[in-house]
Amino acid sequence: METVYLAIPLAPLIGAIVVGLFGKTLGRSVSHWVAIAAVAVSTVLSFIVLREMLWGGGQPYNDTVYTWMVLGDLRFEVGFLIDRLTALMMVTVTSVSLMVHIYTIGYMHDDSGYQRFFSYINLFTFAMLMLVMANNFLQLFFGWEAVGLVSYLLIGFWYQKESAVFANLKAFLVNRVGDFGFLLGIAAVLMYFGSLDYQSVFQSAQASPDMTMSIWGDAEWSVITVACILLFIGAMGKSAQAPLHVWLPDSMEGPTPISALIHAATMVTAGIFMVARMSPLFELSETALSVVLVIGAFTAFFMGLIGLVQNDIKRVIAYSTLSQLGYMFVGLGASAYAAGIFHLMTHAFFKALLFLGSGAIIVALHHEQDMRRMGNLRKYLPITHITMLIGTLALIGTPFFSGYYSKDIIIEAVGHAHRAGATFAYWMVLLGVFVTALYSFRLYFMVFWGEERIDPHAKEHMSHLPRYVMPVMEWPLILLAIPSLVIAWFTAGPVLFGGYFGDAIFVAPANDTLAELAGHWHGPVAFGLHFWASPAFYLALAGFLTAWFLYIKQPGLLPAIQSRGRLLYEVLVRKYGFDWLWINLFGGVGRGLGRLLWRVGDVTLIDGLIVNGSARTVGRVAGVLRHLQSGYLFHYAFAMIIGLLVLLTIFIGQWRGWFA
C-alpha cells in the first residue's frame, strides 16, 4: 500500500511539473489530458484506499517516508498517516478536484493561460493531499502554506486585472495573520511536547493535560488551551472565520472553477480538517472548544446575513460558504467532530455544484456576474437550472437531501452540548437556517425566474452560441448533483453514529454529544420523515416563502423594505466594517509606521549614514591609498623591509613582554 500512498500525491505533482514546464510545447489538449489523468489516478487510488479501509480490514498506516533532517532529538520528516478520516478527505478532495478539472476544459476554453491554470490546479491537488495525509506538524504546515500559495496564484490568475491583484494580496496577507497564530501553535506544541509527530504529541498531551505556562506576569495558562487556540487562529485564517474572513469574498476574483475547488470545497475546509485531526488536543481544552464554537456560530449567522444584500452571484455563494464553514466549526466546537467533517463532505459536493453552476451561467452570459441582469434563465439553461436547484435544496437542508442530514445533526448536537457558548451557538445556527434559505432562494429566483433582465450585449453574445453551456461543463454538474442529493443516504449512519472514524477522532466520553443523539437515529429514511419535529425545517420553509414572496410574488415591496431598514441595510452592505477595520485601521497604521521607520530608520540612518556613508568612506580611502602602489621597484622593496621591521618589532615586543 505504501506505493499507493506515495502515488496519490505524487501523480498530481508530476502532472503539475509536466504541464507547468512543458505546457507550451505539449499544446492545450495534451496538457489537459495529462493533468486530468494525473488527478484521475489519484482519485481512483483514493477510492481504493477508502475501500481497503472499509471492507478490506485496512489498519491505519502511520509511517515515515523520507527523513529530511535530524536536529538533535528533533526529526523533520515526510510521513503519511492514513486512517479513515484521511481516506474520507482524500476521496472528497480528489473527486471534487477531478470534476473541476474536467469542467475547466470548458470554462477556460478561450483563456490564454490554459496550461498554467491546469498546472496550478494539479499543484493544488498535490498540496492539499500532502496536507491531509500528513502525520506530523511540519508536513501539515508545508501543505498548509502550499495550498495558500496556489490559492494566491489562482486568485490573481488574471494578473492584469487590478482587482484580482488586490484580492490575491489581501488573501495572502490575511492568511499571514492566521499563519502567524498557526506557527506559534506549532511552536508551542514542539516546545512543550518535544515532537512534531502527531501520535507522540497526542500521547504526551494525554499524559500531562494540566501543564501550564506563564506568558505574561505570573498568570498560569494551560499549555493545551494556548496551543489549541493558536492553532485555531491558523484555521480561522485558512477557513475564513470572522474576523479573518475578509479575503474569501474577494477571492471570487479568481476563475470560477477555483472558487469551486479551492474556495468552497477543499482548501477552506483545511481548518476544519485540522481541528478534527487535532481532536485529541482540543478535547483536553474546554476553553478552546468554546472559542471554536462561538467564532463558528458568529460566522455562521452574521456572514449569512451579508449574503442577503450581495448582487454578484459568486459573492452570494461565497458568503454562503463562510456561513457553512461556520456551521462546521460549530459542529467541531460541540465535540461533534464527525458531524463537522460530514458537513464538510456534503458541503464540498453541493457547494462545488453551486459554484460550477454559477460559472456556467457566467460563461453563457458573456462574463456577466450581476444577478440584477439575469432572470428567467431556466428557459436557456435547463440542466444548469435543475442541478443548481438540487444544490440549493441541499444547501438549505431540505429533507432527504444530503445537506439536511449534515446540518440538522450539527444543530441538534449543539443543542445537546453543555459548554460555555453553546446556547448562543444554538440560536445562531438555528436562525442561520432561515437566512440560508432566504439568500439561497433569493439567488435562485433572481437568476432563474422572474422577468428577463439580460443585458442586450450579452443577449447578442448568446445568440451566437451553438449551445449555451458546453457538455464538458454540464457533465460535472450532473455528476456533482447526484452526490448532493444522495450521498448522505449511505454515509450518514456510519459516519455520524456508526463509529466510522474509529480511533481517527477522539472524543472524551463526557463531551460525546453525538452519542446522545444516536438513540434517535433509526436510519436515513426515518430521520428524513421526522422533519416535522425539527424547528430548522420550519425556519427553512419560512426562508423559502419569504424569498418567494419578495422576489416573485411582490417584487415591488423590496425598495420599501430597503428604505425602511436603511441602517441595517447599510451595515450589511458595508459588511459590518471588517474591511475598513483591516484595510484602514490595521493596514493604514501598519503602513504609516512602516513608512516612518523606512524614512527615518532605513533611508536616513541605515542607508544614508551607515551603508552609503561607510561605502563612501572606504571608497575615498581606497582612492588615496592606491597611490601607495607606485610601480617603482624600490618602493616595493622598501615596503617589504618595513614589513620585516614591523614583524621583528612585534617579536621583540613579545619577547620583552610588552604585550603581556
Add this chain to the structure above:
Amino acid sequence: MNFQMPDFSLALPELWVATMACVILVVDLFARGRESAPAFYLTQLTLLVGIWLAIDAQWGRDAVTFSGSYVADNLAVVLKVAMMGLGLLAFAYSRDYLRQRDLLKGEFYVLGLLGILGMMVMASAHSMLTMYLGLELLSLCQYALVAFNRDSRMGSEAAMKYFVLGALSSGLLLYGLSMVYGVTGSLDLGVIREAAAGVGAQNIMLAFGLTFVVVGVAFKFGAVPFHMWIPDVYQGAPTAVTLYIGTAPKVAAVALFMRLIGEGLAGLQEHWELMLVILAVGSLAVGNIFALVQTNMKRLLAYSTISHVGFLLLGFIAGTPEGYTAALFYAVSYSLMAAGAFGMVILLSRRGFEAEEVEDMKGLNDRHSGFAFIMLILMFSMTGVPGTVGFYAKWLVLKAVIDVDMVWLAVVAVIFAVIGAFYYLRVLKMVYFDRVEGGEALQAPAGLRVVLAGNGLAVLILGIFPDSLIAACAAAFGS
C-alpha cells in the same frame, strides 16, 4: 657516515615528472611545426599519470627517505594532487590563448612542468635544503614564464620586478633558515621541530630566524606588506601565465608554510601566530580596499587574491588540525575559482584584443547567458555565497578561528568580506544589467568553453557537496 641507498620508489611522482619534462623538451624540438601539440598532450598525460603515481605510491604512507630530506605522507599527496590538478587545468586553459598570440611553444610546457616539479618537491620537503631547492626551482620557472612574451614591455617589466623582489625574499628566507640551522644544528625538519620545542621562545636567535622565515613565506603568499609584486605581475604576465601563477603556487605556499612553520617550528606558535594576525588583517584590508578602485580585471583579481590570502591565513592562525584543514581547503577551492575567473578573461579575449578591463564584462549576459551564469557562480563563490565552494572555504576558516576563541578576528574578516562583496557584485552588475551597443556573440574555441563550463560547475557542485574535498583535506592532517 654511511651512505644509505635512498628509496627511489617513494619519490616516483617527482622522478616521473622530472623525466617527462626532459622528454617533452626533446620531443618538442622535433615536433615544433604542429603548434606543439605533442608537447601539450604529453604534458597533460604526465600530470594525469603523476596524480595517479602520487596517490599510489604515497597515500597512507609516512616515510622519510633521501637521508631525511624527503617525506611521503598524506599531506604531500593531497598537495601534489591539487598542484598537478590545477596545473592540468591551467595548461588546458592556456592552449588557445597562446595559439592566438603565437606564443604556443614547447618551452611553456617545460617551464610549467618544471615549476610543478618544484612545487612537488616543496610538498615533500623534509629538510630546509630540499624546501629551498623546490622553492627556487618554482620561482625561476615563474620568472621566465612571466617574461614569456618577450616583446611585451609590460611583461618584461613585471618579470624584472618579480625577479628582484623574489631574490630579495629568497635572501631573507635563506637568512632565516641559516639562523634556524645555527640554533638547532640541523637541516632536518624533524630534528628542528624537536629542538625548537625544547629551546622554545627563550632563544632570541631562533625567534629572529623565525621572523625571516615568516617573511619568506608571506612573500610567496603575497600577504601584505609583501604583496606589491602581485598586481604588477598578474597584470603584466600573459593571462595564461597569470592563471598558472595564480593557482597552483598558492597550494605550494601552503606546503611551504606547513612544512617549515606549521610542522618544523610548531613549538614557536605563540610567536608566529601574532605575526600572521598582522599579515592576515593587513591582507584583508589592503586586498579588499584596493580592489574597489581597480578598473583592470587582472589587477582586480590580483587584489582579490591578496584578500583571499588574508582569509587563508586565518586557518593557520588557528594552529589546529581543523585550522590547517580549512586553510588547505581554502587554497584549493580559491585556486579553482581563480582559474575560472582568469579563464573567463581568456574566453573574452581574442587575437589582438585583451579583455582585461572590468568594463569588458558589460553585457556578457546578452552575448552568452550560459557563461554569464558561470561568471555569476564564480563571483558568488569569491564573495562566499552559500551554494558555492567559496562559502564553505570561508565558513571553515571562520569556524577554526572561532574555535580558538578569536572571535574578533572572525568579525574583522567578515567585515572585509562584506566590503569585498561590492566589487564582485559590481562585476556581476556589469554582466547582467549593463547594456552594450553592438555586443557581438562570443567567439571562443569549443575546448575552452568546455573547460570553463566544467570549472564553473565544479565550483557549484563542490559548494553543494563539499564533503569529499573536506575529508581529503582533513586526511592530510591525520584526522
